[in-house]
Amino acid sequence: MFDASQELVLTDRDLRKVVRLVYDHSGITLHEGKRSLVMARLQKRLRHHGMSSFSAYLTHVERDASGEELVLLLDAMTTNHTYFFREEQHFAYLTSRVLSEWRARGSGGPLRIWCAACSTGEEPYTIAMSLADTTPAVEFGLLASDLSTKALKAAKAGVYKMAAVQSVPLEVLRRHFEKGMGEQAGFARVSANLRRRIAFRNMNLLEIGDAGERFDVIFCRNVMIYFDTLVQQRVVGMLERHLKPNGYLFISHSENLNGVTHDLRWMAPAVYQRGAA
Ligand SMILES: C[S@@+](CC[C@H](N)C(=O)[O-])C[C@H]1O[C@@H](n2cnc3c(N)ncnc32)[C@H](O)[C@@H]1O
Structure with a gap:
């Protein structure tokens, strides 16, 4: 026994x-x-x-x-620690600089974003809320992926404890979340409208050869910190291949690409851009 x-x-x-x-x-x-x-x-x-x-x-x-x-x-x-509006300068950069360049190029089609290593969903939902609130006319599609099936399940559900949504500005919270009642008291759920704009997928950064499409923006933050240079090189190379010309890669402020070979241009802290075709 x-x-x-x-x-x-x-x-x-x-x-x-x-x-x-x-x-x-x-x-x-x-x-x-x-x-x-x-x-x-x-x-x-x-x-x-x-x-x-x-x-x-x-x-x-x-x-x-x-x-x-x-x-x-x-x-x-896996360590799934994350929170809404983490390193928020990135979302301001996305909705201003990246968006204005993207519009100026007149690329057509929806803005394609990949949140690679999205954990329990706070990061892709922050991206979606930021875009919906600042540039409502821009059509966007978001792919959010992670290795952890448990984290992904939580991400898809989009249900968070009230304590976890404390970093969400009040008006954003009111616009994009539904407050739980009865048995759901103490929880908030991301609105169905926002949830349906994100496709969640189980993907291992080590095993992706070709994800089948190219992106205008990739967020891959706070995961490479767990990788050695060899793995970082492999992952950065793979991400670079998945960027469209002029596409942007966001990493975390606590990460850097020192020791990794790439053709990306440094644009701002933890922000890199692929060259034009
Ligand atoms: C600390 S969280 C970061 C979440 C979010 N990107 C952020 O910045 O707040 C790291 C995430 O990376 C995921 N991860 C670790 N290794 C991975 C791999 N090889 N492929 C995909 N995801 C991985 C973990 O499951 C975890 O959810």
Whole structure:
């Protein structure tokens, strides 16, 4: 019988195995504090299976031909921290500079944006709200993707605790959210109007060869910080290929492209542009 008070055992060998699995399948490098991180994040999975050793759990992951347990392992190991209007200068830059250039080029068709690593949805919804409020006449389409199926599920639902929408300006909140009543009290839901403008898709930045289209703007923020230079190079190369000529790439202010080879032009802090065709 499984005893919940039993201490979980994580050997150095098993820790190395987890680190390798996470790196190979997500590109994420686990740094210092990885032992306690792995213990904390994976113990729910072990408990779920009634296991008290990581060796048994890892054998289960390896033998699971469906690949489902690996997905759950990666879900548990990704850091999904995000919030509405994070690094808000970027949204102002998007709705002013990027939009005016895009209009001046008269490209036609909707503005295509990809939010790669969208986590629980706060970032793509912020993009959609910013565009809808400042340039309502501009037609746009948003693809939002992430590796974590759990984060994506939350993103699609678009339901947030009231505490999570505190960074949303009050008038924006009133315009784009519905306040939950009864059982939903204490939660706010993004309006259906906004939700239907975003296509959410499970995509692994490491595995994308060709996403099937080119974008005017790509947001890929606060994920490359978990990657080493090798993985960053691979991901930046892939993102660059997915930009239209003159397209923009937004990364995070806590990231940089030092050590990565690319043909993008630095435009503003954490903002890069592809050259004209
Ligand atoms: C810290 S969140 C950043 C969310 C948002 N972009 C922001 O800036 O607030 C990092 C996200 O990257 C995702 N991620 C990590 N590795 C990934 C990969 N290889 N492919 C796609 N998404 C990945 C995680 O699941 C997580 O949701």
